[in-house]
Amino acid sequence: DIQMAQSPSSLSASVGDRVTITCRASQSIGRYLNWYQQKPGKAPNLLIYAASNSPSGLPSRFSGRGSGTDFTLTITSLQPDDSATYYCQQSYGPPQTFGQGTKVEIK
Amino acid sequence: EVQLVESGGGLVQPGGSLRLSCAASGFTFSSYWMSWVRQAPGKGLEWVADIKQDGSEKNHVDSVKGRFTISRDNAKKSLYLQMNSLRAEDTAVYYCARDNIVVVVDDGIDYMDVWGKGTTVIVSS
Numbered sequence: 001d002i003q004m005a006q007s008p009s010s011l012s013a014s015v016g017d018r019v020t021i022t023c024r025a026s027q028s029i030g031r032y033l034n035w036y037q038q039k040p041g042k043a044p045n046l047l048i049y050a051a052s053n054s055p056s057g058l059p060s061r062f063s064g065r066g067s068g069t070d071f072t073l074t075i076t077s078l079q080p081d082d083s084a085t086y087y088c089q090q091s092y093g094p095p096q097t098f099g100q101g102t103k104v105e106i107k
Numbered sequence: 108e109v110q111l112v113e114s115g116g117g118l119v120q121p122g123g124s125l126r127l128s129c130a131a132s133g134f135t136f137s138s139y140w141m142s143w144v145r146q147a148p149g150k151g152l153e154w155v156a157d158i159k160q161d162g163s164e165k166n167h168v169d170s171v172k173g174r175f176t177i178s179r180d181n182a183k184k185s186l187y188l189q190m191n192s193l194r195a196e197d198t199a200v201y202y203c204a205r206d207n208i209v210v211v212v213d214d215g216i217d218y219m220d221v222w223g224k225g226t227t228v229i230v231s232s
Binding site: 001030031032034036038042043044045046049050053055087089091093094095096097098099100101 | 142144151152153154157166168169202207209211214216217218219220222223224225
């Protein structure tokens with residue numbers, strides 16, 4: 001199975017900060033990489049698909065990059081509403097696998 | 108409105124069975140792969156299973172193979188997860204999700220773009 005390693009596991013940043021989360025796959029997955037945001041008690045919400053594509057309506061401060069084994073999710077200007085856990089997921093599988101999550105807190 | 112609504116969760120004893128359902132609305136259900144994803148209390152997300160549009164292809168994570176079966180009824184716009192021989196480690200919120208696809212160069216890349224709110228399964232004596 002393809003393993004997905006996210007870092008950091010948690011971070012605390014201030015409103016307006018630039019935040020970057022990384023995700024590394026145990027083998028090359030091309031651009032088969034998606035990002036989700038999950039708030040406590042809620043279902044995950046799609047943020048980025050195919051490494052760098054954004055669903056319509058997504059705030060422009062969220063962006064994704066990468067291909068092969070190394071990927072990043074960047075929030076250019078952190079907002080209070082961005083407090084959540086972020087997961088990367090590879091769909092190159094099966095089985096599809098998720099990273100362990102990165103919890104983002106606002107200072 | 109595009110919507111997925113799960114049902115069928117509850118408290119079950121170890122070794123018991125449950126059947127989860129997911130009712131789809133607002134989109135052409137028969138045109139999409141569909142998935143189940145679960146989340147144990149305080150843990151991350153785990154993909155459980157997916158199924159092709161016509162039900163002819165199914166995939167299950169190793170930890171549920173032989174115990175869980177994904178299925179669908181396109182006429183009823185419904186997705187199911189039959190769970191047998193349940194274990195304590197199956198305790199989780201179970202989400203159904205729509206699998207969408209985007210073509211990037213020559214690759215069809217899957218992603219889950221619509222999620223239900225989840226149904227809770229607790230396996231305990």
